[in-house]
Amino acid sequence: MTRIGFIGTGIMGGPMAANLAAAGHEVTAWNRSPEKAARLPGVRVAGTAGGAARGADMVIVMLSSGPVCDAVLLDEGGVLASMAAGSALVVMSSIPVETAQGQARAAGARGIFYVDAPVSGGEKGAKAASLAIMAGGTAQAFARVAPVLEAMGRPVHVGPAGAGQLCKLINQSIVASTLVAVAEALVLARQGGADPLKVREALLGGFADSTILKQHALRMATADFVPGGPAKYQVKDTSTALAHAATLGLDLPMLKLTDSLFAAMVDKGEGDLDHSGIIREVARMSGAREAA
Amino acid sequence: MTRIGFIGTGIMGGPMAANLAAAGHEVTAWNRSPEKAARLPGVRVAGTAGGAARGADMVIVMLSSGPVCDAVLLDEGGVLASMAAGSALVVMSSIPVETAQGQARAAGARGIFYVDAPVSGGEKGAKAASLAIMAGGTAQAFARVAPVLEAMGRPVHVGPAGAGQLCKLINQSIVASTLVAVAEALVLARQGGADPLKVREALLGGFADSTILKQHALRMATADFVPGGPAKYQVKDTSTALAHAATLGLDLPMLKLTDSLFAAMVDKGEGDLDHSGIIREVARMSGAREAA
Numbered sequence: 001m002t003r004i005g006f007i008g009t010g011i012m013g014g015p016m017a018a019n020l021a022a023a024g025h026e027v028t029a030w031n032r033s034p035e036k037a038a039r040l041p042g043v044r045v046a047g048t049a050g051g052a053a054r055g056a057d058m059v060i061v062m063l064s065s066g067p068v069c070d071a072v073l074l075d076e077g078g079v080l081a082s083m084a085a086g087s088a089l090v091v092m093s094s095i096p097v098e099t100a101q102g103q104a105r106a107a108g109a110r111g112i113f114y115v116d117a118p119v120s121g122g123e124k125g126a127k128a129a130s131l132a133i134m135a136g137g138t139a140q141a142f143a144r145v146a147p148v149l150e151a152m153g154r155p156v157h158v159g160p161a162g163a164g165q166l167c168k169l170i171n172q173s174i175v176a177s178t179l180v181a182v183a184e185a186l187v188l189a190r191q192g193g194a195d196p197l198k199v200r201e202a203l204l205g206g207f208a209d210s211t212i213l214k215q216h217a218l219r220m221a222t223a224d225f226v227p228g229g230p231a232k233y234q235v236k237d238t239s240t241a242l243a244h245a246a247t248l249g250l251d252l253p254m255l256k257l258t259d260s261l262f263a264a265m266v267d268k269g270e271g272d273l274d275h276s277g278i279i280r281e282v283a284r285m286s287g288a289r290e291a292a
Numbered sequence: 293m294t295r296i297g298f299i300g301t302g303i304m305g306g307p308m309a310a311n312l313a314a315a316g317h318e319v320t321a322w323n324r325s326p327e328k329a330a331r332l333p334g335v336r337v338a339g340t341a342g343g344a345a346r347g348a349d350m351v352i353v354m355l356s357s358g359p360v361c362d363a364v365l366l367d368e369g370g371v372l373a374s375m376a377a378g379s380a381l382v383v384m385s386s387i388p389v390e391t392a393q394g395q396a397r398a399a400g401a402r403g404i405f406y407v408d409a410p411v412s413g414g415e416k417g418a419k420a421a422s423l424a425i426m427a428g429g430t431a432q433a434f435a436r437v438a439p440v441l442e443a444m445g446r447p448v449h450v451g452p453a454g455a456g457q458l459c460k461l462i463n464q465s466i467v468a469s470t471l472v473a474v475a476e477a478l479v480l481a482r483q484g485g486a487d488p489l490k491v492r493e494a495l496l497g498g499f500a501d502s503t504i505l506k507q508h509a510l511r512m513a514t515a516d517f518v519p520g521g522p523a524k525y526q527v528k529d530t531s532t533a534l535a536h537a538a539t540l541g542l543d544l545p546m547l548k549l550t551d552s553l554f555a556a557m558v559d560k561g562e563g564d565l566d567h568s569g570i571i572r573e574v575a576r577m578s579g580a581r582e583a584a
Binding site: 097120121132133134136154156157158159160162163166167169170171172173174175177178180181182184185187188189191192193194195198199201202203205206207208209210211212213215241244245248249250251252253254255257258282285286287288289 | 426446448451452464467469472473477479480481483484487490499501502503504536537540541544546547574579580581
């Protein structure tokens with residue numbers, strides 16, 4: 001049993017905190033709207049973020065953005081100031097790599113273990129405790145927190161602090177580029193007189209198979225673009241990944257192309273469509289006879 | 293039971309013919325080197341291609357290229373001249389779309405049903421009768437041959453004559469572009485200090501998952517580039533797909549980028565490496581500190 005302070009019990013954080021309590025941990029939660037924390041079974045509610053952190057062996061943060069995380073963690077009377085040396089801080093929000101690295105330094109200065117551990121799998125994965133958890137931090141920090149993270153999904157230690165966030169960017173980049181590759185392929189199928197649905201079916205199980213082929217090619221072939229994952233968030237991720245690659249001195253031409261196609265889609269007012277709607281942009285740019 | 297003439301019993305055709313015989317069909321085979329046909333259990337051997345085709349309900353062709361197929365099919369005394377009206381011809385070689393369409397016209401002029409049905413799955417899939425079979429032809433032609441094709445794998449009818457070949461090009465194009473997307477991602481991981489093997493592990497099962505992530509990302513992360521599928525064949529496929537797209541009036545920027553990266557890899561003398569070796573080219577082009 002670990003005493004856990006859980007900061008941010010929204011769509012993702014709520015079921016994650018509930019799963020920790022169900023696994024036998026003592027969870028004290030704080031949320032800006034306290035009624036969202038209060039309805040979680042087995043979870044105590046604190047009046048402040050600092051209050052949730054005080055006396056905890058481990059604090060987990062699932063807030064909406066880097067600046068919001070930084071404010072709650074670093075401000076006077078905030079979470080870090082309330083944590084004891086030797087306790088552990090796990091930030092599971094998706095935030096910039098540099099923000100995670102800064103938090104790791106601030107935590108380290110107080111003798112607090114730090115792990116950045118963004119997730120993939122959405123609300124469904126949060127409820128089912130089947131999230132992919134991409135963890136960055138020292139080996140010692142990861143070893144301390146991994147048994148607790150296992151109550152929410154499958155943690156993998158991918159590198160030092162910030163590497164969890166980098167892994168999340170990599171995940172989103174592969175998703176985006178695979179969407180474009182499959183979209184081009186289905187545009188080619190349709191233009192050449194083949195049935196995109198049947199082409200998808202023929203390719204399942206082979207070297208061209210992917211989660212995108214299974215799920216998103218079906219959406220593309222049937223023009224079902226209700227999100228899902230809106231294109232406007234996809235382009236936010238590819239732009240962040242490109243900018244981070246640039247800080248590392250890397251030029252990634254496929255990611256750049258992918259980002260420009262999603263940006264063009266959003267510019268045309270289609271940012272609220274599912275990201276599989278990129279086939280519409282690909283069809284327009286390719287000069288296809290029929291729109292997708 | 294169907295009387296089958298089988299033309300071309302090489303690495304792929306040999307086990308395919310044996311599986312047809314094992315399924316209870318009467319198979320008469322022809323191969324340029326007759327000893328390769330003679331060693332197949334339950335398969336009779338004919339002295340000429342025309343001899344294998346004579347009296348068959350269905351002729352299956354698994355030769356090495358479009359020109360070789362055309363010669364054996366269309367030359368005087370060849371396969372088409374030996375086939376009866378109402379019988380069916382299935383060309384399972386990977387050949388140009390236009391070549392398949394021309395063969396379909398020649399077969400149609402003689403009252404012979406035509407299906408182009410290239411495969412994916414390699415020698416392993418041929419032996420296990422688990423090939424993905426991408427079939428193009430009329431609905432009537434496909435219905436006649438599908439029960440026989442099922443003895444070799446999983447046939448899917450993707451469109452009219454030539455569409456099977458188009459589907460195969462699409463398969464290869466998705467594979468090639470996904471390889472580049474995953475290669476860029478692993479270069480970004482390494483340059484950013486994350487462990488490519490661990491990043492791959494974290495991404496398995498999520499939206500970024502694919503056969504390429506499962507199999508080829510492992511090769512990329514461990515620099516295991518023994519083929520497998522040599523890069524020089526990959527670039528042949530992407531170039532053919534691009535050229536075909538151009539005949540349809542399509543401009544596909546991601547496929548063009550992928551093709552240029554594989555062409556650059558082959559130009560550097562690395563065409564005999566596995567196609568996962570594209571990570572070496574991606575690392576060079578991106579300006580990464582470390583070669584892959």
